[in-house]
Amino acid sequence: xxxxxxxxxxxxxxxxxxxxxxxxxxxxxxxxxxxxxxxxxxxxxxxxxxxxxxxxxxxxxxxxxxxxxxxxxxxxxxxxxxxxxxxxxxxxxxxxxxxxxxxxxxxxxxxxxxxxxxxxxxxxxxxxxxxxxxxxxxxxxxxxxxxxxxxxxxxxxxxxxxxxxxxxxxxxxxxxxxxxxxxxxxxxxxxxxxxxxxxxxxxxxxxxxxxxxxxxxxxxxxxxxxxxxxxxxxxxxxxxxxxxxxxxxxxxxxxxxxxxxxxxxxxxxxxxxxxxxxxxxxxxxxxxxxxxxxxxxxxxxxxxxxxxxxxxxxxxxxxxxxxxxxxxxxxxxxxxxxxxxxxxxxxxxxxxxxxxxxxxxxxxxxxxxxxxxxxxxxxxxxxxxxxxxxxxxxxxxxxxxxxxxxxxxxxxxxxxxxxxxxxxxxxxxxxxxxxxxxxxxxxxxxxxxxxxxxxxxxxxxxxxxxxxxxxxxxxxxxxxxxxxxxxxxxxxxxxxxxxxxxxxxxxxxxxxxxxxxxxxxxxxxxxxxxxxxxxxxxxxxxxxxxxxxxxxxxxxxxxxxxxxxxxxxxxxxxxxxxxxxxxxxxxxxxxxxxxxxxxxxxxxxxxxxxxxxxxxxxxxxxxxxxxxxxxxxxxxxxxxxxxxxxxxx
Numbered sequence: 001x002x003x004x005x006x007x008x009x010x011x012x013x014x015x016x017x018x019x020x021x022x023x024x025x026x027x028x029x030x031x032x033x034x035x036x037x038x039x040x041x042x043x044x045x046x047x048x049x050x051x052x053x054x055x056x057x058x059x060x061x062x063x064x065x066x067x068x069x070x071x072x073x074x075x076x077x078x079x080x081x082x083x084x085x086x087x088x089x090x091x092x093x094x095x096x097x098x099x100x101x102x103x104x105x106x107x108x109x110x111x112x113x114x115x116x117x118x119x120x121x122x123x124x125x126x127x128x129x130x131x132x133x134x135x136x137x138x139x140x141x142x143x144x145x146x147x148x149x150x151x152x153x154x155x156x157x158x159x160x161x162x163x164x165x166x167x168x169x170x171x172x173x174x175x176x177x178x179x180x181x182x183x184x185x186x187x188x189x190x191x192x193x194x195x196x197x198x199x200x201x202x203x204x205x206x207x208x209x210x211x212x213x214x215x216x217x218x219x220x221x222x223x224x225x226x227x228x229x230x231x232x233x234x235x236x237x238x239x240x241x242x243x244x245x246x247x248x249x250x251x252x253x254x255x256x257x258x259x260x261x262x263x264x265x266x267x268x269x270x271x272x273x274x275x276x277x278x279x280x281x282x283x284x285x286x287x288x289x290x291x292x293x294x295x296x297x298x299x300x301x302x303x304x305x306x307x308x309x310x311x312x313x314x315x316x317x318x319x320x321x322x323x324x325x326x327x328x329x330x331x332x333x334x335x336x337x338x339x340x341x342x343x344x345x346x347x348x349x350x351x352x353x354x355x356x357x358x359x360x361x362x363x364x365x366x367x368x369x370x371x372x373x374x375x376x377x378x379x380x381x382x383x384x385x386x387x388x389x390x391x392x393x394x395x396x397x398x399x400x401x402x403x404x405x406x407x408x409x410x411x412x413x414x415x416x417x418x419x420x421x422x423x424x425x426x427x428x429x430x431x432x433x434x435x436x437x438x439x440x441x442x443x444x445x446x447x448x449x450x451x452x453x454x455x456x457x458x459x460x461x462x463x464x465x466x467x468x469x470x471x472x473x474x475x476x477x478x479x480x481x482x483x484x485x486x487x488x489x490x491x492x493x494x495x496x497x498x499x500x501x502x503x504x505x506x507x508x509x510x511x512x513x514x515x516x517x518x519x520x521x522x523x524x525x526x527x528x529x530x531x532x533x534x535x536x537x538x539x540x541x542x543x544x545x546x547x548x549x550x551x552x553x554x555x556x557x558x559x560x561x562x563x564x565x566x567x568x569x570x571x572x573x574x575x576x577x578x579x580x581x582x583x584x585x586x587x588x589x590x591x592x593x594x595x596x597x598x599x600x601x602x603x604x605x606x607x608x609x610x611x612x613x614x615x616x617x618x619x620x621x622x623x624x625x626x627x628x629x630x631x632x633x634x635x636x637x638x639x640x641x642x643x644x645x646x647x648x649x
Contacts (some may be wrong), residue, residue: 026070221304238253474505475551479492
């Protein structure tokens, strides 16, 4: 076998091909620096053919060099054989091309997200520059005022009246320096809240008594892979399991080849603390998925739950899971709220919503504590090592594809320790975790047959699922306009200027009141105008407009809403095409850049309450809900897209 790095120029190709064909029956031809693959490769193939050597298209040298090719002496073959070989090579190249196209779409999506973020930053920078100019002007005016004779006279006249103010400031400063007046930190406030809401000793005693009377008392297998963790932290994790009010559990400790001598020596004593603790050792480090699968094979419980080797669970954690099973015996997956554990105590609580599949596709919000039926975990194949660092995210996806019986326990039952090796501090510390998670979402879409691709939004540390639009069906944008022509004009102008969706029409519906100004406006814009002659009301205007249109998709829009992003309608259309989705809403901002509409929570403060109203648009919201797509109990008709058949039901 020979290897030839060919040059950019033809030179003496014939002589080299002749000599190589004499000394070798297999020749790997690789482009050298500056060589034109498009021209030179075909030239060399023709040259070698004269000496009885042909390309072997079945041999894939892509790992060596994407443009490398194997030339070998070929026996005379029939045309059918050559066709089969070429078709095999073509199929391989097509598969590779498809993979590269998916990668390209992902990178384009990430660039688009980055461009939007840059545009937002540039807009804020312009505002900051304006503020800076205004501040400079104010400082100049203040300086001029300080030097004015009027101010000097005023200081003399008001001096006796400022003495009480100075005394108050001095007293406050003195008290504050001695700690008499202190602002409580958010962490301290949360720790006080947690103490009020966590189970007390008497509560736990009652739970133990109640648990013994449960009709359904499944064995729960707690899986804890161990690798070079702190002995103290592992001991605290084990102690939190031993303290459980629900007593029908087993703890599976799997040492994944730890090298820390102190830990290895302590494992035996830690496991001997209770007969329900099972210790197993892998002998070498095989990764968290392999260790978890080993525990899964040893588990006897009907349910499994995952506990990291340095985390802690509340004493009533397993009790709350089993208590839910008494009223929902068909549940397959249960998750709870959680917080972070530091040397100073618990902080940063995560109060999670009930099951939201779209939010889950954006990031693994269910996290800890999660309990799953063991047979279901075994059915989907357990943990997969290629997703290590996001192995639970991948497992959860395969589980939810098999069931929709998913329940949420709204209590903080899991304390996720912040440590240098834990992603509880920052996802930036585990960059591979992002790519593993993205692949988990992408494979989930493929298994579900959902056309689309997944990109990482590096600004929000979430995943952006870009669905393919099967057909850009016509959308009627219905705008009721009973007054305020100025608002309507800005609304329509923004739609015309910032809507990239290719197939929409604007329909303005108003009551029977006419004005020369309105008539003149609609004559200029040429959009369809409907006049409703009945008793005017918002529902009546919308219903009338729907009857006058035939578009399969309907968008109801208030006349004071303006478009911000050009792809706003395209993104909404990607979701309204989904059979399981009835209506799609958009996040709406006030002029002050706070949230006006971001979904509605049913059953809060009476019938319903807008979610996140007046929260800053820069805030991520609980579980980053304001930065991603999520499911809601209801949405506002201020901006709502739906299918005609859904509206007419």
